[in-house]
Amino acid sequence: MSLSIALTKGRLEKKTVAMLEECGYGIENLKDKGRALVFEDTKKDIRYFLVKSNDCLTYVEHGVADLGVVGKDTILEGGKEYYEMLDLEIGKCKFIVASLPDIDLLNKVGHIKIGTKYPNVAKAYFNAKGMDVEIIKIDGSVELSPILGLCDGIVDIMETGTTLKENGLVVLDDVCPISARVIVNKASFKLKRQEVMDVLKDLERMVKQNAAAHQ
Known part of the structure; x- marks a missing residue:
C-alpha cells in the first residue's frame, strides 16, 4: 500500500x-x-x-x-x-521572549503589547503568567516592532540570536524548545x-x- x-x-x-x-x-x-x-x-x-x-x-x-x-x-x-x-x-531552535534592554517586560504592571508571527504560542505563554497582553500579529521582521514602538516586546524563534543582537534586543525568557x-x-x-x-x-x-x- x-x-x-x-x-x-x-x-x-x-x-x-x-x-x-x-x-x-x-x-x-x-x-x-x-x-x-x-x-x-x-x-x-x-x-x-x-x-x-x-x-x-x-x-x-x-x-x-x-x-x-x-x-x-x-x-x-x-x-x-x-x-x-x-x-x-x-x-533545533527555540521560542523566546525578547525586548529592548530598558524595558522590564516580564515585571511590567498592566497592559503589554507583544509582536509575533505566532499569536497562539505568545498568548498561551503570557496567559500562563497571568499578564494582561495584547497580541499584534506581524508577518515580516518581528524585531522591528519594539524598536519602532509598536510593541513592548516580541515572541519569536531564535536559532543563534544574531538578529536580536544586531537590533539591540535582549532575550528575557525561553518559551519552549523546537x-x-x-x-x-x-x-x-x-x-x-x-x-x-x-x-x-x-x-x-x-x-x-x-x-x-x-x-
Whole structure:
C-alpha cells in the first residue's frame, strides 16, 4: 500500500532528505529536484511532496499525506487533527521572549503589547503568567516592532540570536524548545499502520544513531 509523505520546504527539507537517504530510501529525485514539487521514491512505494510548513498540517489532517515532517513551532500554532509521533531532533531552535534592554517586560504592571508571527504560542505563554497582553500579529521582521514602538516586546524563534543582537534586543525568557516532528494522519495510522510504522522505525533508528554519534 503506497504512502504519501509531505516534507516542509527549505532548511528542514534538506535535513529530512539526508535522514531518509541514510535510511536507504530512494530519494535521488529529491536531491536534484529543479522546480518539481512531487517525487516518487525509486526504491519504495512512497510519494513525497514539498509544501510550506502550515500546509504540511493541512495535507496530513485531510489525508492527502499519510505522514508529514514539520517544525514543532507550526504544530504549536496550528490544529491538532493528527498524531504527533516522533521527534527527529533536527532543525533545533527555540521560542523566546525578547525586548529592548530598558524595558522590564516580564515585571511590567498592566497592559503589554507583544509582536509575533505566532499569536497562539505568545498568548498561551503570557496567559500562563497571568499578564494582561495584547497580541499584534506581524508577518515580516518581528524585531522591528519594539524598536519602532509598536510593541513592548516580541515572541519569536531564535536559532543563534544574531538578529536580536544586531537590533539591540535582549532575550528575557525561553518559551519552549523546537525541532522537527513526524505527524501522521489519524485514518492512515489505522489503515496503513504497518507501512507507517516501518517509516517511523527507520527514522527513529536514525535519530538514535545520530544521538549516539554526538555523545
